[in-house]
Amino acid sequence: xxxxxxxxxxxxxxxxxxxxxxxxxxxxxxxxxxxxxxxxxxxxxxxxxxxxxxxxxxxxxxxxxxxxxxxxxxxxxxxxxxxxxxxxxxxxxxxxxxxxxxxxxxxxxxxxxxxxxxxxxxxxxxxxxxxxxxxxxxxxxxxxxxxxxxxxxxxxxxxxxxxxxxxxxxxxxxxxxxxxxxxxxxxxxxxxxxxxxxxxxxxxxxxxxxxxxxxxxxxxxxxxxxxxxxxxxxxxxxxxxxxxxxxxxxxxxxxxxxxxxxxxxxxxxxxxxxxxxxxxxxxxxxxxxxxxxxxxxxxxxxxxxxxxxxxxxxxxxxxxxxxxxxxxxxxxxxxxxxxxxxxxxxxxxxxxxxxxxxxxxxxxxxxxxxxxxxxxxxxxxxx
Amino acid sequence: xxxxxxxxxxxxxxxxxxxxxxxxxxxxxxxxxxxxxxxxxxxxxxxxxxxxxxxxxxxxxxxxxxxxxxxxxxxxxxxxxxxxxxxxxxxxxxxxxxxxxxxxxxxxxxxxxxxxxxxxxxxxxxxxxxxxxxxxxxxxxxxxxxxxxxxxxxxxxxxxxxxxxxxxxxxxxxxxxxxxxxxxxxxxxxxxxxxxxxxxxxxxxxxxxxxxxxxxxxxxxxxxxxxxxxxxxxxxxxxxxxxxxxxxxxxxxxxxxxxxxxxxxxxxxxxxxxx
Ligand SMILES: Cc1ncc(C[n+]2csc(CCOP(=O)(O)OP(=O)(O)O)c2C)c(N)n1
Ligand code: SF4
Numbered sequence: 001x002x003x004x005x006x007x008x009x010x011x012x013x014x015x016x017x018x019x020x021x022x023x024x025x026x027x028x029x030x031x032x033x034x035x036x037x038x039x040x041x042x043x044x045x046x047x048x049x050x051x052x053x054x055x056x057x058x059x060x061x062x063x064x065x066x067x068x069x070x071x072x073x074x075x076x077x078x079x080x081x082x083x084x085x086x087x088x089x090x091x092x093x094x095x096x097x098x099x100x101x102x103x104x105x106x107x108x109x110x111x112x113x114x115x116x117x118x119x120x121x122x123x124x125x126x127x128x129x130x131x132x133x134x135x136x137x138x139x140x141x142x143x144x145x146x147x148x149x150x151x152x153x154x155x156x157x158x159x160x161x162x163x164x165x166x167x168x169x170x171x172x173x174x175x176x177x178x179x180x181x182x183x184x185x186x187x188x189x190x191x192x193x194x195x196x197x198x199x200x201x202x203x204x205x206x207x208x209x210x211x212x213x214x215x216x217x218x219x220x221x222x223x224x225x226x227x228x229x230x231x232x233x234x235x236x237x238x239x240x241x242x243x244x245x246x247x248x249x250x251x252x253x254x255x256x257x258x259x260x261x262x263x264x265x266x267x268x269x270x271x272x273x274x275x276x277x278x279x280x281x282x283x284x285x286x287x288x289x290x291x292x293x294x295x296x297x298x299x300x301x302x303x304x305x306x307x308x309x310x311x312x313x314x315x316x317x318x319x320x321x322x323x324x325x326x327x328x329x330x331x332x333x334x335x336x337x338x339x340x341x342x343x344x345x346x347x348x349x350x351x352x353x354x355x356x357x358x359x360x361x362x363x364x365x366x367x368x369x370x371x372x373x374x375x376x377x378x379x380x381x382x383x
Numbered sequence: 384x385x386x387x388x389x390x391x392x393x394x395x396x397x398x399x400x401x402x403x404x405x406x407x408x409x410x411x412x413x414x415x416x417x418x419x420x421x422x423x424x425x426x427x428x429x430x431x432x433x434x435x436x437x438x439x440x441x442x443x444x445x446x447x448x449x450x451x452x453x454x455x456x457x458x459x460x461x462x463x464x465x466x467x468x469x470x471x472x473x474x475x476x477x478x479x480x481x482x483x484x485x486x487x488x489x490x491x492x493x494x495x496x497x498x499x500x501x502x503x504x505x506x507x508x509x510x511x512x513x514x515x516x517x518x519x520x521x522x523x524x525x526x527x528x529x530x531x532x533x534x535x536x537x538x539x540x541x542x543x544x545x546x547x548x549x550x551x552x553x554x555x556x557x558x559x560x561x562x563x564x565x566x567x568x569x570x571x572x573x574x575x576x577x578x579x580x581x582x583x584x585x586x587x588x589x590x591x592x593x594x595x596x597x598x599x600x601x602x603x604x605x606x607x608x609x610x611x612x613x614x615x616x617x618x619x620x621x622x623x624x625x626x627x628x629x630x631x632x633x634x635x636x637x638x639x640x641x642x643x644x645x646x647x648x649x650x651x652x653x654x655x656x657x658x
Contacts, residue, residue: 024465024467025463025466027462027463027466044513044649045656046647046651046654046656047654047655047656048656049651049656049657049658050656051466051467051647051651052463053463053466053647055459055462055492056459056488056489056491056492059456059459060456060459060462060488060489060492063452063453063456063459063460063462063463063489064459064460064462064463064466065463066460066463067432067450067459067460067461067462067463067464067466067467068463068464068466068467069463069467070450070460070463071430071463071464071467071468071471072467072468073467073468075463089453090453090456093452093453152543177584184500220447222430222450222464222468222471223427223428223430223448223468223471224427227426227427227446227447227448227449228448228449229394229442229443229449229450230449230450230451231437231443231450231451232451232452232453233451240397240443241443241451298433299584
């Protein structure tokens with residue numbers, strides 16, 4: 001058993017969080033910088049009666065994980081860069097078939113093989129739009145090792161509750177950073193991270209039916225006494241494929257509303273020093289650490305900077321950012337890419353404040369000094 | 384009147400099926416159902432996994448736990464199911480394209496692991512669902528919509544491939560030879576390890592038409608006239624076997640190293656994870 005207090009990497013904390021959340025199946029294919037998640041799962045799962053399998057590729061990795069979830073076992077797969085591209089088709093499968101699964105992407109630099117060991121946040125838009133067709137997405141980006149432990153648990157909880165794939169969008173910074181953390185046991189988890197298990201009581205005796213006013217079906221696991229069909233085609237409430245456009249429309253719309261109508265429950269964000277801020281710095285994941293340091297130093301120098309960190313990157317906390325944008329002069333987006341989430345921010349802010357961007361895509365990390373300089377520069381522009 | 388077997392093992396409300404008149408897939412689907420019946424399995428504990436293709440649509444009609452997945456990935460999904468709950472009997476229904484082209488990698492690695500899954504490949508020598516493109520089993524020289532001048536690819540011998548990769552049971556039947564094919568599938572299900580049964584199907588709509596094979600009756604008669612049991616074939620020379628289709632049980636040897644999920648359970652036991 002793992003000790004309660006430990007010095008761990010983000011990737012190791014992810015494994016521990018997953019085990020605490022109830023993960024009992026992992027399947028994947030090794031790739032830097034996510035490999036420690038596979039290695040850790042291989043060590044830990046059989047110790048708790050769970051199973052690990054190294055598949056022949058990433059597609060097999062997510063497919064087997066979805067298969068395990070179909071028989072009711074909480075499951076996860078993890079990958080990076082090229083492997084995340086390979087998983088996309090089956091992320092869509094899990095979304096339409098409504099099967100809980102946690103997909104971890106420890107982002108690395110560049111397209112193709114790029115800079116395999118360097119940090120990046122270049123997959124944030126792939127996490128949103130990577131699989132084809134309209135589909136719901138939940139993606140959570142942890143900012144520290146302790147946060148990775150908790151957010152992994154939250155990913156499992158949301159996957160179970162909403163029966164959808166949930167992406168833990170890590171980055172190399174968080175994945176390989178070592179910090180002392182507390183592996184809070186299941187019984188002592190804070191309220192917001194309390195373990196959720198899927199509800200298997202079917203509505204109206206139909207596997208894919210939803211209760212009135214609800215958007216999530218309660219299909220029971222295979223092998224437990226209800227025989228039904230699961231498919232990646234649009235299907236009716238029994239899971240049988242249909243060509244009926246009205247049924248397809250109802251299902252497609254419900255899949256999106258499952259997220260849209262539950263934003264209060266799903267959305268999570270962190271704010272710092274925003275009350276009187278003139279510059280709001282938007283950041284997520286591993287970038288957050290540098291931003292927090294920059295905000296502290298800027299405040300010492302009398303610059304009114306604050307931080308807005310979407311924890312759920314998808315769905316994006318639109319409403320809250322809109323409110324913030326009305327109060328500040330500048331929204332500065334800091335991310336490790338050529339400019340991705342900044343486009344979403346521009347769409348949301350819609351001119352209510354000036355949107356500026358600080359990015360990096362050379363495989364090095366953004367430093368607090370660079371952020372401080374950028375804030376001073378954009379503050380001047382805003383006057 | 385539907386037969387007792389059909390009433391019991393099919394989802395009557397979802398019939399008729401989508402297949403073309405004369406398609407061989409329906410016969411093979413019924414063979415799978417009959418084999419499950421013959422094994423006396425509790426239908427609640429039977430999972431049928433399929434990929435994408437005409438063949439893979441079989442799963443949805445069958446009254447078991449059925450998972451219709453993505454093109455080529457059925458065996459990988461099945462691996463997760465079997466690992467997570469070894470008590471379930473896991474059967475994969477797939478096509479020649481689904482299983483040996485896009486899904487070829489999953490196939491050979493599942494064979495290698497000798498995980499207790501039974502794969503039934505409905506081999507119609509063509510991509511039916513997408514309208515007649517050549518597949519890894521389209522005979523060299525024959526035509527498909529993407530081999531308009533004749534296919535220059537060499538073909539896969541699916542059962543040979545599976546055996547070489549580590550499957551512990553391989554066999555071939557045909558749509559025509561229902562009785563034999565049912566028995567072959569039954570034996571595959573009973574094998575504690577990875578089993579692959581190739582069911583040679585017919586696709587009159589695309590393969591037949593493109594290659595001037597004549598009516599469905601003619602295509603089925605070809606199977607009847609040219610299939611030779613493997614035991615008989617053993618006493619025939621190459622010349623006699625030219626153009627023939629060898630059927631029967633090719634390989635039935637339990638692995639010396641055991642079945643995959645059992646081996647994993649040993650690890651769990653050793654670590655005390657089962658307590
Ligand atoms: C990733 C992906 N690529 C291609 C397709 C298109 N596609 C659907 S079925 C199929 C071929 C099916 O052939 P086979 O497995 O032999 O089955 P059959 O229809 O002949 O029974 C293809 C290429 C797809 N659905 N998904
Ligand atoms: S296209 Fe061929 S394989 Fe598909 S249903 Fe028709 S006859 Fe069968």
